[in-house]
Amino acid sequence: MHKSAFQLLLSGRTRTQKVHCIRYRAWIDAGIRRWREYKEALKPLSKKPVLFFQCPENKEADEIFRYVNSAVPDLKDKVLLIHTDSTGEVKKADLPKAREFAKTIDDPDPDKNPYEAIVSTLMLNEGWDVRNVNVIVGLRSYTSKRKVLPEQVIGRGLRKMFPEEDANIKKSINVLEVIGPPGLIDILEELEYQEGIKIAEFDTGKPLELTTIFVDKNKLDKDIEIPILSPRISIGEFFIDQTEVDNLPSLKIPLENRVLEMEYIAIDMLKGMEVIKRKWNLPVPQDSKSVIAYYSYQILKQLSIGGAFASFHPIVKRYVIEKLFTNKVDIEDPRVLYKLSSIEVQEKLISLFVNALRDKTFIKREPIRKSTIKLSKTSAFVWSKLVYPANKCIFNYVPCDSNYEVDFAKFLDNAGDVEAFTNIVVKNGFYIEYISEENHLRFYYPDFVVKLKNGDYWIIETKGLVDLEVPHKDKRATQWCKDTTSLTGENWSYMRVNQE
Numbered sequence: 001m002h003k004s005a006f007q008l009l010l011s012g013r014t015r016t017q018k019v020h021c022i023r024y025r026a027w028i029d030a031g032i033r034r035w036r037e038y039k040e041a042l043k044p045l046s047k048k049p050v051l052f053f054q055c056p057e058n059k060e061a062d063e064i065f066r067y068v069n070s071a072v073p074d075l076k077d078k079v080l081l082i083h084t085d086s087t088g089e090v091k092k093a094d095l096p097k098a099r100e101f102a103k104t105i106d107d108p109d110p111d112k113n114p115y116e117a118i119v120s121t122l123m124l125n126e127g128w129d130v131r132n133v134n135v136i137v138g139l140r141s142y143t144s145k146r147k148v149l150p151e152q153v154i155g156r157g158l159r160k161m162f163p164e165e166d167a168n169i170k171k172s173i174n175v176l177e178v179i180g181p182p183g184l185i186d187i188l189e190e191l192e193y194q195e196g197i198k199i200a201e202f203d204t205g206k207p208l209e210l211t212t213i214f215v216d217k218n219k220l221d222k223d224i225e226i227p228i229l230s231p232r233i234s235i236g237e238f239f240i241d242q243t244e245v246d247n248l249p250s251l252k253i254p255l256e257n258r259v260l261e262m263e264y265i266a267i268d269m270l271k272g273m274e275v276i277k278r279k280w281n282l283p284v285p286q287d288s289k290s291v292i293a294y295y296s297y298q299i300l301k302q303l304s305i306g307g308a309f310a311s312f313h314p315i316v317k318r319y320v321i322e323k324l325f326t327n328k329v330d331i332e333d334p335r336v337l338y339k340l341s342s343i344e345v346q347e348k349l350i351s352l353f354v355n356a357l358r359d360k361t362f363i364k365r366e367p368i369r370k371s372t373i374k375l376s377k378t379s380a381f382v383w384s385k386l387v388y389p390a391n392k393c394i395f396n397y398v399p400c401d402s403n404y405e406v407d408f409a410k411f412l413d414n415a416g417d418v419e420a421f422t423n424i425v426v427k428n429g430f431y432i433e434y435i436s437e438e439n440h441l442r443f444y445y446p447d448f449v450v451k452l453k454n455g456d457y458w459i460i461e462t463k464g465l466v467d468l469e470v471p472h473k474d475k476r477a478t479q480w481c482k483d484t485t486s487l488t489g490e491n492w493s494y495m496r497v498n499q500e
Contacts, residue, residue, distance in 0.1 A: 024139045024181070028053070028064070031137035031179050032072060035117070038134045041172070041210040044380040047161060048106055049134040051075075051117040054180075056139065058083045058121055064139065065119040080115040105132050131159040138180030164426075168384040169200050172210040211387060213395050213427075214380035222394040222420035223376040224451050226430050227484050227492075229367040233433050233476075235441055236363035238305045245315050248356055250323040251348050255335045288331045291340040292317050299353045303361045304440050316353070324349065358439055369487040373429050381427045388413075393422045404499045405447065408462050412450060421450040434476035437468040444473045446494075456491040464499040 031051055038049035053068070055061040061081065069079040082098050083091045090098050104113040118133075160167075160174045167174040178188065296313040300306070320340070322328050329336050339345055375394050387397035388406050390413040398409045400423055412421045424430055424446055431443040448460040459477055463470060474496055481492040 024064075024137075027137050027139065027179050027181060028068070031135050032068075032075070034135050034177060034179070036074070037208045038172075038210075039116075041208050041212065044212045044214045045382065046106065046108060046380070048116060048132055049161075050105070050115075050132045052133050052136045053117065053119045054136060054138045055119060055121050060139070061119050061121050068117060068119065075117050078114050078116045080118050082118060082120040084121045131161045131163070133159070134161070134175070134177060136176065136178045136180075138178060162382055165382060165384065170209060171382070171384045172208045173382050173384050211383045211397070212380055213383050213387070213397055213399050215376050215378060215394055216396045219391075219394050220376060222392055223374055224394070224420055224422065224449055224457075225372045225374050226428075226449060227369055227488050227490075228371045228373055228430075229480070229483055229487065230365070230370055231433050232364060232367045232479065232483065233435060233441065234363050234365070235304070235361065238303075238308045238360060240312065240315065240357060240360060244356075245319055248319065248323065248352060250326075251345075251352065253325045253339060253345055253348075255325055255327075255329065255333070255339060257335065288320070288337045288340055289317070291337065292320055292331075295340075295346065295349055298350055299357075302350065302354045302439060303357060305361055316349075320349075354439070361439065362435065362441065367483050367487070375422060375428065378428050381425075383425075390421075392418055392420050394420065395422060398423050399425050402462075402464065404464055405462055408448070408460075408497065412448070417452050417454070419451045419453045421448055423448055432473075432476055432480050434472050436472060442469075444476060446473075446477060456493070459492065459494045461494075461496040462499070463496055466498065470496070 031053070035049060035051040042049055053061075053064050055064050061083065065079055065081040068075055070076065080097065080101055082094045085091060101113060101115055101118075107113045162174055165173050169175055293313055296309060296316045299316065300308055300312060305312075317331070320329075320336075321331055324345075325336075325339075378395075383397070383399045386400040386403065386406050388400055388409040389396070390398045390409055392413050393409075398406075398421075400406045400409060405423060409421075409423065412418050422428075426445060430449075431445050434442055434444050436442045446459045447462045448458075450458040450460060452458070459481060461473070461477070474494070477494040481494045484490070484492040
């Protein structure tokens with residue numbers, strides 16, 4: 001969200017005039033210029049930026065509407081006028097068209113939704129929820145005679161145009177720009193105070209830096225088709241036979257006649273003297289059954305299994321009674337409760353079950369070839385990170401997450417044996433499923449896909465920091481390449497390139 005740069009440029013008082021479009025002309029024109037920049041920047045994304053004019057009263061809204069709709073050529077017949085009552089609710093007569101506008105905002109057919117600007121009063125409280133408001137031009141006087149809450153000024157403009165992206169002020173992604181007279185700036189400053197935030201300012205003379213990644217029609221020869229295989233790993237229905245538990249080894253935990261205690265010592269720091277020393281029995285759960293239930297829950301949680309507690313808990317209970325200790329035990333024995341309450345026993349018991357049942361969580365099947373993903377079919381998307389303009393990439397830029405990826409993109413672009421490549425992002429739709437370090441099914445998005453001039457393909461991971469997930473991803477990507485080679489007859493290989 002940006003605060004108006006006109007706080008500095010146009011901070012003098014404006015003489016009240018009957019013609020509001022003249023009184024507020026500077027802010028109106030500034031908003032229109034900014035809206036035009038967004039329109040040009042968002043054109044490859046097929047997104048329609050919306051310009052919102054917030055007027056003092058319905059009669060002033062009518063006047064602003066007539067001016068914008070007639071005097072601004074690229075907004076002629078593209079301005080929607082919505083009247084509101086004193087509470088900010090859309091008047092019933094205007095509600096149907098307001099809702100239709102919000103529903104069809106991105107429809108490319110101008111006959112269904114020709115509007116690109118809205119003129120109204122206050123902010124619309126109900127019946128209107130549209131994501132594409134990029135610029136609000138606040139034309140109210142915002143005087144104390146009619147108190148306007150800060151959240152009413154911002155209102156419905158705070159809907160992300162790109163819900164999957166974080167806001168990025170520098171790149172103008174999911175940013176709401178507010179332009180208006182000094183009274184509006186006072187309200188935004190009040191919002192800063194109330195919420196403990198800082199609203200960024202912007203210079204309307206500085207061009208947008210919004211980066212859009214799209215398929216370059218002049219580089220269609222750099223297209224790559226990535227085979228899509230059926231999952232080798234999927235989550236299956238959990239079932240455990242009692243005989244499998246019978247085969248689990250005993251942990252041979254000895255029972256001991258011990259009472260866990262906690263010692264509390266208070267020392268006078270000035271005198272260096274011990275002034276209080278007491279011991280208490282540690283608080284423990286009321287019975288062993290509750291501890292076993294807790295362990296059962298923790299085992300299922302680590303195995304990522306839901307809805308199996310009722311059938312699994314009795315199995316764990318039986319193991320504790322018959323096999324956890326050196327001898328069969330009575331679950332009501334207080335020594336059992338004390339031992340079950342220890343961290344050591346907790347870790348051993350949970351690890352035993354998790355390691356033994358880990359493979360029960362998933363179903364593994366030989367994959368089949370289902371389809372392909374062509375990079376040329378990727379829809380345009382915004383990118384807030386680094387880019388590199390490569391000749392061998394089908395996109396206008398190679399999207400990169402780090403300087404190391406930029407350097408590697410440069411290397412691939414200059415490599416004599418490389419025909420085409422790109423950095424893989426979520427928008428491409430390609431991923432490989434794998435089992436994580438914590439035994440969860442996760443999706444792995446490799447960094448680069450590369451096509452060589454000899455027809456071979458490479459999946460390449462560039463890695464700065466090698467964490468616990470990396471070996472699992474390496475193993476799964478290597479298997480994916482073997483499966484793909486077998487099913488397609490093309491040579492696919494995997495490589496990880498660590499940053500030195």
